[in-house]
Amino acid sequence: MGGGQLARMMAPAATALGVELRVLAESPEVSAVAAVRTAPAGDYTDLDTLLRFAADVDVLTFDHEHVPTEHLRALQEQGVAVRPGPEALVHAQDKLVMRRAVEELGLPNPEWDEVHSAEELVAFGERVGWPVVLKTPRGGYDGKGVLVLDGPQEASTGTAAEWFAQCAEADSDEGLLAEEAVAFSRELSAMVARRPSGETVAWPVVESIQVAGVCDEVLAPAPGLDPAVARAAQAAAVQLAEDLGVTGVMAVELFETPGTEAGFAVNELAMRPHNSGHWSMDGSVTGQFEQHLRAVLDWPLGATDVVAEAAVMKNFLGGDNQDLFAAYPQALAAEPRAKVHTYGKSVRPGRKIGHVNVVGDAHELGTLREIATHAASILRDGEDRDARPTARGEDEAATPWGAVPEAQTQAPLVGLVMGSDSDWATMRAAAQALEEVGIPYEADVVSAHRMPSEMLEYGRTAHERGLRVIIAGAGGAAHLPGMLASVTPLPVIGVPVALKTLDGMDSLLSIVQMPAGVPVATVSINGARNAGLLAARVLGSGSGASAQQVRERLQVFAAELSEAAHRKGASLRDAVARGASATD
């Protein structure tokens, strides 16, 4: 029911599964119509239309939550499988019902109350503190039906006054929803899917970035999220799905609230595929649209694992550009990794008309966001106003080998540091080995004793900056490798550099004899070349196409080493043979 972009994006999943998807469309022009074989236009608030449409379908599900509950009950009475059913769906339709349910389940709610008048609202504001958020329980989306009131004077004027007047005129006793303005660090979303037989699965919790009340960008999984909070948020979403009897996909929008007991609070529910789940179309083994179809058909659910470490979703709203197709060549040429999903909707300013997904490694999250934002902005603007310096130019052909984009290959993966610039004479052999294997690195002097704070800062931030291995060389009382290892989760390779006395034994023992809990991978005295090769082995041991490339290069290396040894053996044999014949 409903022919928006959510229905449209179910169509590809239906095709793959061999399911026939029919759409009851608001009009022949709506988004989903072009994507399915059968899409009659009809009014979803008219019960006869609904009954006719439902007469020969197996399951009825939703693009939006606006079909009247009493119609859904009537459909159920006629034997139609309505999924999610009206008893569950009302929690997504009515925010007061939702708040009560969250409270009954003992899940973290913000402070809230039902208010029928400006007076009640002011009393609520005085109790929880201003500003407060006022919401119409039904009909809101994307920031509509939501009002932030800074103080009591705003409770009886403007939109708030209008809403209270409408309440008073209505037949029901239902009021408005007042909520505290939660102090949150960011917005999260926990998505789950449940089938009628009871199986429930959860995707990783994502970060959702809103602009002017509209979802703008989603980072999956939410970067840096406390694993305990992630699990609790998933558990809350699973519990809601099970206790409310949800079928299909449900998004639980959350506030991250560090310092509170739970670490999060429930914001809103959506019982259908959701903007915060679009990343899963390209970033998860099972995308939310396929999962929704499987769930409402009561088929077993698919794996929710991520296919790459990280995914970024960027919405594009209608902007200056009226002709998306005219902008495609520039957008696609600039960002060959961008997955563009268009909704086939006419362009109106601020209207959601598509989104871009990009997947990749967690350490390149910044790049993934740039790619998604860049492609989306070209489509929105119709021109490239903020060229990414590392993006592919339109005149430049893609590499035929599907190589990793330059931006990625050039970001350093190995941090090569030493206690003194005099160590470079030894340490350059590590740099050379990395260059031979084609691994990008950065080199710097970071002295444990002369610049201790900078040294610790280097170690602490190494992982966030995308480094995956640290090579540290030092001599004498060689503390640099061990100190770095104590502040980074990355593997640290230590190179004992020999000084003038003691033949490097002081350096070796300073580096290798670390206490239990803080390992340093130590190579031989002055063994910088091996440190570079060991870093390559570490990177080649990981997953991903780039790891495989490294392994292949290392195998070529090993073959060359073996060949060189054979050659030297042959010349030695030759020399011995010549010597032998000379003395014959």
Added chain:
Amino acid sequence: MGGGQLARMMAPAATALGVELRVLAESPEVSAVAAVRTAPAGDYTDLDTLLRFAADVDVLTFDHEHVPTEHLRALQEQGVAVRPGPEALVHAQDKLVMRRAVEELGLPNPEWDEVHSAEELVAFGERVGWPVVLKTPRGGYDGKGVLVLDGPQEASTGTAAEWFAQCAEADSDEGLLAEEAVAFSRELSAMVARRPSGETVAWPVVESIQVAGVCDEVLAPAPGLDPAVARAAQAAAVQLAEDLGVTGVMAVELFETPGTEAGFAVNELAMRPHNSGHWSMDGSVTGQFEQHLRAVLDWPLGATDVVAEAAVMKNFLGGDNQDLFAAYPQALAAEPRAKVHTYGKSVRPGRKIGHVNVVGDAHELGTLREIATHAASILRDGEDRDARPTARGEDEAATPWGAVPEAQTQAPLVGLVMGSDSDWATMRAAAQALEEVGIPYEADVVSAHRMPSEMLEYGRTAHERGLRVIIAGAGGAAHLPGMLASVTPLPVIGVPVALKTLDGMDSLLSIVQMPAGVPVATVSINGARNAGLLAARVLGSGSGASAQQVRERLQVFAAELSEAAHRKGASLRDAVARGASATD
């Protein structure tokens, strides 16, 4: 043109890009009709039908290669953008034309000749040796139009005789194609896409496994393929696409021929999405169907990188099961990682009715193949005849966290070996650290001196068996870590085990002082716990969700270590304070 599964699978890509896809269908029942809004039935050999259909489309492309060349020329003359054009397409339509082109480009062909009679065929067979392969230049697919002849007596009987008779009756001088029966180790496929403006991209070369002349399974990228052969095969496919002026996707089917100069030979061409490229729908940033649409629309092409290390595609042909949907619950429940693509075709024995894709890490390729085969066979048979012991049972719910399947978490990632079982007292600390961090490992005694061949074998096969790090402990003249490092591309961590004399200094120097080219990551004397933690850092440094889990656990560890140190400091301060007050 054409409403088979290839046209059907273009529909989801068209929806995402907002492109309207229309299909000229052979009948209203064919595969693609259910997936698009507009799919008139019509005869593709009738020029008027083609002209009517093409009147208001922007670009015409193909589900198959059977539209007569003269009709395509006529369409071009009417201004229709036919992509690929007839000049290119003829190389996929006519195998004799293809062989001549491959020869002219200097790319590796098998021995071949055009033969018009049994006599010419026998002469060819005597020249290149029997058996020989006889092909009709046009109209063949999936093993049809191909005959293997074991000796001269078969040249003038049966199907061969019929074909020669048809040749003689035809107006043209064209004969049949005779080819040597190439001695190949396996079949490969190199897929490329080219747009009219000239940009060409290539996917990784894949292995294609044929059963009875029909594609059965595809492994992407082709496991263990010599990188030089992979690059040469990609370059050959790119050259063919460019020199023949191909637009759209092209598959170059290849024989892998180890020992020959090129290492491969061209088998056949297909100028459209191809069965050997179905893996890319779930395994590549840009799937072949999206890429084909982009290429024929002359839009910039998408990245061809793999999204995970490995992908497996398994076809399912019509079998005992007539009702695919009835088998879905069992198939989907058993294999939640399987991506099922059905073609909406009626089930006939041996007919391609769908395929299953699975993506994952390269080291679990065996598991990926099992998953794909298992899901496909349940759909084919309608029942689970070969239950995988590690597959999820139907009564068992999916874990709500989208956890890695058990089979994967239990495969050892770290090989923990030691020169003697007496080393276990020391080395068990490494095992314990791995257990604490939740990393599966295997432990064994592999003595460098007492079982040298087994030791080398262990090192050589470690990577293929899925290990990603080796920890080796040894004492005295401790050769085990360095010897293993010389035969594996994996990182090797060496633990010097102290013996009764010399305090382990002999072990330390034997392990750490490796020659340049063969690194060993050495930890402190008896530092087995650090070896385990270092292995964890290496695994946590890689890509993938599991790496991230390891990093998170290591961070918890570091926090605990720091807390313990703080606690000890506090009790020491307490003790000192108590002592101080006592002496007050």
